[in-house]
Amino acid sequence: MTALTDLLAFQRQTEALSSVAERLGWDQETVMPRGATEQRAEEMAAMEEVLHDRRTDPRIGEWLDAADPQTDADRRAIQLIARDYSRSSRIPARLATELARLTSLAQGIWAEARAKDAPEDFLPTLDQVLMLKREEAAALADNGNLYDALLDDYEPGMTGAAISSLFDAMRPRLVALREEVLGSERQPAALTGHFPQETQLRLARACATAFGYDWTRGRMDIAVHPFSSGRWQDSRITTRVVETDPFNCVYSTIHEVGHSGYEQGIDPDYAFTPLGRGVSMGVHESQSRIYENQMGRGRAFTGWLFSRMSDAFDGLNITDPDAFFATVNRVTPGFIRTEADEVQYNLHIMLRFDLERDLISGRLDTSDLVEAWNARFLKDFGVAVDRPANGVLQDVHWAVGLFGYFPTYALGNVYAGCLNRALRAAVPDLDEALARGDATPGTEWLRENLQRHGGLMPPSDLIEAASGGPVTPEPLLDYLEDKFGRIYGL
Amino acid sequence: MTALTDLLAFQRQTEALSSVAERLGWDQETVMPRGATEQRAEEMAAMEEVLHDRRTDPRIGEWLDAADPQTDADRRAIQLIARDYSRSSRIPARLATELARLTSLAQGIWAEARAKDAPEDFLPTLDQVLMLKREEAAALADNGNLYDALLDDYEPGMTGAAISSLFDAMRPRLVALREEVLGSERQPAALTGHFPQETQLRLARACATAFGYDWTRGRMDIAVHPFSSGRWQDSRITTRVVETDPFNCVYSTIHEVGHSGYEQGIDPDYAFTPLGRGVSMGVHESQSRIYENQMGRGRAFTGWLFSRMSDAFDGLNITDPDAFFATVNRVTPGFIRTEADEVQYNLHIMLRFDLERDLISGRLDTSDLVEAWNARFLKDFGVAVDRPANGVLQDVHWAVGLFGYFPTYALGNVYAGCLNRALRAAVPDLDEALARGDATPGTEWLRENLQRHGGLMPPSDLIEAASGGPVTPEPLLDYLEDKFGRIYGL
Numbered sequence: 001m002t003a004l005t006d007l008l009a010f011q012r013q014t015e016a017l018s019s020v021a022e023r024l025g026w027d028q029e030t031v032m033p034r035g036a037t038e039q040r041a042e043e044m045a046a047m048e049e050v051l052h053d054r055r056t057d058p059r060i061g062e063w064l065d066a067a068d069p070q071t072d073a074d075r076r077a078i079q080l081i082a083r084d085y086s087r088s089s090r091i092p093a094r095l096a097t098e099l100a101r102l103t104s105l106a107q108g109i110w111a112e113a114r115a116k117d118a119p120e121d122f123l124p125t126l127d128q129v130l131m132l133k134r135e136e137a138a139a140l141a142d143n144g145n146l147y148d149a150l151l152d153d154y155e156p157g158m159t160g161a162a163i164s165s166l167f168d169a170m171r172p173r174l175v176a177l178r179e180e181v182l183g184s185e186r187q188p189a190a191l192t193g194h195f196p197q198e199t200q201l202r203l204a205r206a207c208a209t210a211f212g213y214d215w216t217r218g219r220m221d222i223a224v225h226p227f228s229s230g231r232w233q234d235s236r237i238t239t240r241v242v243e244t245d246p247f248n249c250v251y252s253t254i255h256e257v258g259h260s261g262y263e264q265g266i267d268p269d270y271a272f273t274p275l276g277r278g279v280s281m282g283v284h285e286s287q288s289r290i291y292e293n294q295m296g297r298g299r300a301f302t303g304w305l306f307s308r309m310s311d312a313f314d315g316l317n318i319t320d321p322d323a324f325f326a327t328v329n330r331v332t333p334g335f336i337r338t339e340a341d342e343v344q345y346n347l348h349i350m351l352r353f354d355l356e357r358d359l360i361s362g363r364l365d366t367s368d369l370v371e372a373w374n375a376r377f378l379k380d381f382g383v384a385v386d387r388p389a390n391g392v393l394q395d396v397h398w399a400v401g402l403f404g405y406f407p408t409y410a411l412g413n414v415y416a417g418c419l420n421r422a423l424r425a426a427v428p429d430l431d432e433a434l435a436r437g438d439a440t441p442g443t444e445w446l447r448e449n450l451q452r453h454g455g456l457m458p459p460s461d462l463i464e465a466a467s468g469g470p471v472t473p474e475p476l477l478d479y480l481e482d483k484f485g486r487i488y489g490l
Numbered sequence: 491m492t493a494l495t496d497l498l499a500f501q502r503q504t505e506a507l508s509s510v511a512e513r514l515g516w517d518q519e520t521v522m523p524r525g526a527t528e529q530r531a532e533e534m535a536a537m538e539e540v541l542h543d544r545r546t547d548p549r550i551g552e553w554l555d556a557a558d559p560q561t562d563a564d565r566r567a568i569q570l571i572a573r574d575y576s577r578s579s580r581i582p583a584r585l586a587t588e589l590a591r592l593t594s595l596a597q598g599i600w601a602e603a604r605a606k607d608a609p610e611d612f613l614p615t616l617d618q619v620l621m622l623k624r625e626e627a628a629a630l631a632d633n634g635n636l637y638d639a640l641l642d643d644y645e646p647g648m649t650g651a652a653i654s655s656l657f658d659a660m661r662p663r664l665v666a667l668r669e670e671v672l673g674s675e676r677q678p679a680a681l682t683g684h685f686p687q688e689t690q691l692r693l694a695r696a697c698a699t700a701f702g703y704d705w706t707r708g709r710m711d712i713a714v715h716p717f718s719s720g721r722w723q724d725s726r727i728t729t730r731v732v733e734t735d736p737f738n739c740v741y742s743t744i745h746e747v748g749h750s751g752y753e754q755g756i757d758p759d760y761a762f763t764p765l766g767r768g769v770s771m772g773v774h775e776s777q778s779r780i781y782e783n784q785m786g787r788g789r790a791f792t793g794w795l796f797s798r799m800s801d802a803f804d805g806l807n808i809t810d811p812d813a814f815f816a817t818v819n820r821v822t823p824g825f826i827r828t829e830a831d832e833v834q835y836n837l838h839i840m841l842r843f844d845l846e847r848d849l850i851s852g853r854l855d856t857s858d859l860v861e862a863w864n865a866r867f868l869k870d871f872g873v874a875v876d877r878p879a880n881g882v883l884q885d886v887h888w889a890v891g892l893f894g895y896f897p898t899y900a901l902g903n904v905y906a907g908c909l910n911r912a913l914r915a916a917v918p919d920l921d922e923a924l925a926r927g928d929a930t931p932g933t934e935w936l937r938e939n940l941q942r943h944g945g946l947m948p949p950s951d952l953i954e955a956a957s958g959g960p961v962t963p964e965p966l967l968d969y970l971e972d973k974f975g976r977i978y979g980l
Contacts, residue, residue, distance in 0.1 A: 016536035019529070020514060027513060031521070035706035036724035039509070042762060046506035050540055216525035234526035272532060 003066035004074065008273065010063070011081055014054045015272040019231060021047040026229040026236055028107070030221040041104040048100030055088035073275060076456055080274035083156070090139045099132050103400045110399035111224060119370050119388045126398055127366040130359055133403050137360060147360045150404035154281040155411060157458060160357055163407045166414070167350050170473045177481055178343050181331045184488040188326035192317050195246040199312050203246065204239055204253040206308065210301075211291055212443040213237070213257045214264050225338070225396045226252040228259035232271045235260040246309065247328060248339060254296040258288030261443065265451030280459040281405060285412020286419055287446065293342055293413075294420040294479070295442050299325045300431035308437070326487045333383050335390035342413075343484055344381075349410040351376050352395075356403050417476025418467035419450070493556035494564065498763065500553070501571055504544045505762040509721060511537040516719040516726060518597070520711040531594040538590030545578035563765060566946055570764035573646070580629045589622050593890045600889035601714060609860050609878045616888055617856040620849055623893050627850060637850045640894035644771040645901060647948060650847055653897045656904070656963060657840050663967045667974060668833050671821045674978040678816035682807050685736040689802050693736065694729055694743040696798065700791075701781055702933040703727070703747045704754050715828070715886045716742040718749035722761045725750040736799065737818060738829060744786040748778030751933060755941030770949040771895060775902020776909055777936065783832050783903075784910040784969070785932050789815045790921035798927070816977045823873050825880035832903075833974055834871070839900040841866050842885075846893050907966025908957035909940070 024047065028040055064082050069075045088096075106125045113122035134146060141149035147160045205220065218230075223238035230236050237256035242248045262278050270276035278284040295301055299322075306324040310316050318324045331341045337348040355372060358364035364372055373392040374385045385391035397405055424430065427441050434442070449466040456462075463471050484490070514537065518530055554572050559565045578586075596615045603612035624636065631639035637650045695710065708720075713728035720726050727746035732738045752768050760766035768774040785791055789812075796814040800806050808814045821831045827838040845862060848854035854862055863882040864875045875881035887895055913935050914920065923931050939956040946952075953961050974980070 012532075013536045013539065016533045017540065020510065020533050020537060023514065023517060023533075024510060027517065031709060031711075033705070033707050033709050033724055033726075035704070039721075039723040039761070042502075043506045043510050043513075046503045047510060049503065050507065214525070215523070217523050219521060219523050221521075231529075233529040234523055236523075271529070 003063045004069060004078075007060065007063035007067055007081065008074075008077065010054070010057070010059070011077070011274065012272045014051065015274070015276065017047070017051055017054070019234075019272075021051060022229055023234070028104070029223045029225075029227065030238060034108075037105060037108040041101050044104040045097050045101035049093060049097045052088060052091070052093050052096040055084060056093070060085045073270070073273075073456065077274050080455060084274070087140060087153070090142070091136055092139070095132060095135055095139070099129075099136065099401060102128055102132060106399045106401075107396060110393070110396060114389050114393040117387050117389050117393070119393055122393065122399070123366050123369065126369075129399065129401050130366060130403075133401050134360060134362075137403075147357050147404060150360065151407065152404075154402075154405050154408050155459060156280060157460065158282070158407075158411070160407075163353065163411070166473060167346075167353065167407075167410070170346060170410075170414075170477065171350065173477045173481070174343065174346055177484060178331070178347070180490050181343055181484055181488050182333070184490060186487075186489045188330045188487065189318060189323065190330065190332075191245070191247065191327050193244075193313065195243055195313055197241045197243060200241050200243075200246050200249045201239075203308060203312050204249050206437075207250055207254050207296075207305070208237065208257045210304075210437045211254055211257045211296075211439045212261055217264055218260055220253070226256055228256040228263075230260075231263045231277050232266070232268065235263040246313075250305070251292050251296060252338070255288045255292040258291030259284055261291065262287040262451050265443075265447040266454035267452045270454045270456075275455040277455060279453075279455045279457070279462060281408035282411035282415060283450075283459050283462060285409050286415030286463065287412075287451065289412050289416040290419055290423070290442075290446070291439070294416060294423075295430075295434060295439055297328055297342070298431065298434060300434035301437070301439070302328050303435050304437035329484070329487055331484070331488075333381060335377075335383075335385060336394055338394075342480060346410045346413060347380055349406055351380055352406040353410075356398070356406060359398075360403055414471065414473050414476050415463045415467075417473065417479055418463060418469065418471055419446070420479060421475040422449075422467040422469075493553045494559055494568075497550065497553035497557055497571065498564075498567065500544070500547070500549070501567070501764065502762045504541065505764070505766065507537070507541055507544070509724075509762075511541060512719055513724070518594070519713045519715075519717065520728060524598075527595060527598040531591050534594040535587050535591040539583060539587045542578060542581070542583050542586040545574060546583070550575045563760070563763075563946065567764050570945060574764070577630060577643070580632075581626055582629070585622060585625055585629070589619075589626065589891060592618055592622060596889045596891075597886060600883070600886060604879050604883040607877050607879050607883070609883055612883065612889070613856050613859065616859075619889065619891050620856060620893075623891050624850060624852075627893075637847050637894060640850065641897065642894075644892075644895050644898050645949060646770060647950065648772070648897075648901070650897075653843065653901070657836075657843065657897075657900070660836060660900075660904075660963045660967065661840065663971070664833065664836055667971055668821070668837070670980050671833055671974055671978050672823070674980060676977075676979045678820045678977065679808060679813065680820065680822075681735070681737065681817050683734075683803065685733055685803055687731045687733060690731050690733075690736050690739040691729075693798060693802050694739050696927075697740055697744050697786075697795070698727065698747045700794075700927045701744055701747045701786075701929045702751055707754055708750055710743070716746055718746040718753075720750075721753045721767050722756070722758065725753040736803075740795070741782050741786060742828070745778045745782040748781030749774055751781065751936075752777040752941050755933075755937040756944040757942045760944045760946075765945040767945060769943075769945045769947070769952060771898035772901035772905060773940075773949050773952060775899050776905030776953070777902075777941065779902050779906040780909055780913070780932075780936070781929070784906060784913075785920075785924060785929055787818055787832070788921065788924060790924035791927070791929070792818050793925050794927035819974070819977055821974070821978075823871060825867075825873075825875060826884055828884075832970060836900045836903060837870055839896055841870055842896040843900075846888070846896060849888075850893055904961065904963050904966050905953045905957075907963065907969055908953060908959070908961055909936070910969060911965040912939075912957040912959075 024044060032040060067078055069078050106129055109125045110122050113119060137146035137149045145160060151158055151160060217233045218235050218237060221238050222240060226238045226240055228235065228237045237260050239249050239253045262284060266276055302325045303321045306321045318327050329341060331343050334340060340348050355364060370392050377385050377391065423442060423445050427445050430441050433440060450462060453462060460471055514534060522530060557568055559568050596619055599615045600612050603609060627636035627639045635650060641648055641650060707723045708725050708727060711728050712730060716728045716730055718725065718727045727750050729739050729743045752774060756766055792815045793811045796811045808817050819831060821833050824830060830838050845854060860882050867875050913932060917931050917935050920931050940952060943952060950961055
């Protein structure tokens with residue numbers, strides 16, 4: 001019992017310190033002065049070294065050997081700590097510190113290169129990041145697959161091969177749907193006009209509230225690339241504002257509320273334990289996606305949104321709620337993943353998945369990355385990338401070392417498809433509430449069946465338990481074909 | 491050489507981690523969600539434990555013994571590390587952690603009690619803070635004076651007895667000046683009207699720029715109790731806005747720019763060494779005070795401010811710059827230290843100094859604190875405190891354990907008096923620049939003679955070197971009598 005108590009007390013402090021490091025990351029991307037990059041890199045590196053020392057502390061091994069857990073929660077906590085200990089112990093302290101320092105710097109370099117549309121300013125740094133990530137992957141993989149070793153950090157138990165099969169199964173139906181939709185004679189109108197920042201932010205706050213975001217345990221700020229950050233009592237969201245496109249702000253916000261709402265919904269008894277956070281990136285994304293798409297972009301909620309936006313902006317060029325629903329879900333060729341519609345989104349992910357697997361395996365060199373990106377984009381989307389900020393420079397992920405992260409977005413969509421089918425069966429009158437701008441019945445079902453469990457179950461077990469069946473892409477594909485079939489009259 | 495290199499590398503990381511903890515404190519007082527207090531207390535305690543472990547790491551003792559510094563900067567760094575090591579080693583880890591956790595919580599409890607005007611909600615917590623601080627003082631004092639042991643943390647080398655003598659020497663001239671001023675027939679008019687928050691903040695930003703604040707290495711936010719935070723590339727200021735009193739915002743801002751400007755002005759070679767921060771609270775306060783008062787509240791700068799404010803607010807009830815200068819420096823009975831004029835400010839400090847010495851020595855109990863405060867305030871200021879938020883609850887300091895800190899404010903005023911005399915002699919045309927809203931010649935002189943040195947010299951040596959003579963209260967008192975004599979026609 002003492003070994004377990006000591007282990008959990010030690011872990012509690014590690015969780016608190018890791019939460020501090022995450023808060024520092026939030027600060028860097030929202031409020032930090034632009035001249036503070038070197039200082040912050042040094043601070044992040046120091047935090048990372050402290051965390052690495054703790055995660056590899058040999059006492060953990062002794063405590064794990066001696067611990068005798070009595071509850072499911074303790075057994076699972078032990079399992080997660082053991083997993084983290086094993087992974088961390090394989091990564092040399094020097095490498096962990098170097099990665100923290102470099103990726104902190106790289107983030108600033110990426111942001112400047114993106115603003116200047118100058119990939120040549122960023123690629124040498126990306127090359128350094130990639131070298132370190134390959135070194136990390138080699139340390140973790142133990143002669144296994146490098147990419148799988150990285151992916152496992154974001155989606156435990158998942159492999160590149162499994163994702164590749166899943167994507168192969170999804171691609172034909174997605175491509176067919178995309179072609180039908182883009183070829184349809186019925187094309188929704190675009191929303192046009194000027195939408196002032198302050199009004200958009202008020203609307204975004206109303207949407208966050210509609211989806212159950214607890215403002216006493218969070219806040220909203222502006223970031224270049226929206227993200228959510230933090231746990232339990234302090235889970236913050238960010239959004240961005242484009243004054244010609246209010247949907248960007250509204251749906252970024254609802255998406256991040258999905259992430260933060262998950263964290264806010266975890267059983268508070270799990271706070272500062274390994275169970276006190278979302279269990280995987282894919283499951284996290286399932287929450288952001290079901291909030292954003294299956295609920296937020298459905299006919300019911302967009303009816304409410306139509307009325308709120310018509311009032312807030314003194315009228316819109318779209319004048320009835322059915323047309324507005326179609327406009328919200330409008331499918332057009334576009335360069336930016338985060339702005340992509342539900343039909344094309346997963347195709348953006350497939351592109352990144354293939355390129356990053358090649359980068360990690362060494363089949364693709366960073367010096368050829370721009371060309372590879374542009375060629376693949378032209379092939380998959382039929383359009384030439386017009387400038388690097390709309391191509392290879394659009395996402396921060398690789399700059400900060402998140403190789404293996406992208407596919408979890410598509411997994412999240414697949415999980416959301418499964419969850420949505422179960423949710424609709426369990427809460428048949430959900431749309432009536434959504435039509436009033438109230439997502440509470442959906443949030444409550446998700447909280448009860450998924451969110452509150454935190455890290456208690458492995459990702460696929462959790463999704464299967466919540467959705468009442470195995471994880472397959474069919475519910476997502478069926479949902480997409482039904483929804484877009486109706487909108488586009490297919 | 492290796493011992494020194496190892497020691498400085500280790501210290502570098504400690505400085506970085508301490509900078510993270512300070513950033514977390516900033517977050518708590520500016521942007522943190524109000525429901526996050528427990529989580530933050532846990533995070534702060536974890537950081538404090540890491541820092542305490544590092545500051546008491548036995549390797550420091552070995553490195554210090556073996557180090558052979560060759561430069562003045564290295565010798566001084568060694569001295570400061572040794573001092574910190576000796577102090578930290580006397581404080582048990584449990585106490586340091588407990589203090590961090592409790593003061594983080596106490597800050598929230600204080601803020602709520604202040605908002606509700608309910609000292610009874612706060613005093614039991616203050617009592618716990620006080621008990622821990624007395625324990626800390628006993629550990630540090632080694633049978634010496636408890637209060638001196640705490641004071642030494644903020645103003646190394648200073649004692650309660652020395653401050654008591656200094657205050658005794660100052661009090662008669664301050665009291666006499668106050669009585670003459672309040673009894674004068676010439677009384678400046680008050681500024682009246684409604685001054686919108688956004689306009690005040692724009693004005694505050696212009697003032698910060700006028701005093702040389704480097705916005706690429708800082709930012710400004712709103713806080714209940716304005717403060718500055720951070721070093722080198724990331725030194726942030728806060729301000730507050732009262733829509734009936736724009737001077738509150740303007741002069742809080744200039745004050746904090748004094749603090750942050752000091753940090754921004756330190757030689758960047760000292761970054762992440764013990765020399766890379768302001769050398770003491772008193773010296774820090776000398777910078778904020780000389781910016782705020784001797785420069786910011788002088789006739790020259792207020793002339794510029796008059797013109798800017800008249801434009802920004804579409805006219806004022808004060809219509810000429812001489813009258814405006816008098817209004818800025820208006821002396822009236824008031825409860826709040828941070829809003830006090832230069833004549834009465836130090837009397838507020840003397841009250842706190844005496845009460846906190848009695849609290850630490852045990853001569854005063856927290857259960858008698860409200861009564862003691864109110865009685866002393868009536869005696870010193872001739873007015874009865876109307877409500878606790880205007881009395882014992884007005885300052886955050888005791889809640890966060892800052893016993894021994896208050897007198898450094900008055901020391902800062904004394905230092906600022908000495909520095910101002912030297913500055914005016916060295917830069918005779920300073921007022922010409924200030925009249926154009928440009929404090930550059932003053933900032934440059936301070937940067938060259940004081941700020942850039944960081945922690946290189948002990949506080950009194952630094953002030954003496956910069957001002958060219960011993961530290962005495964006469965320059966400050968002469969300056970006050972001259973300035974207020976002219977305004978009030980004494």
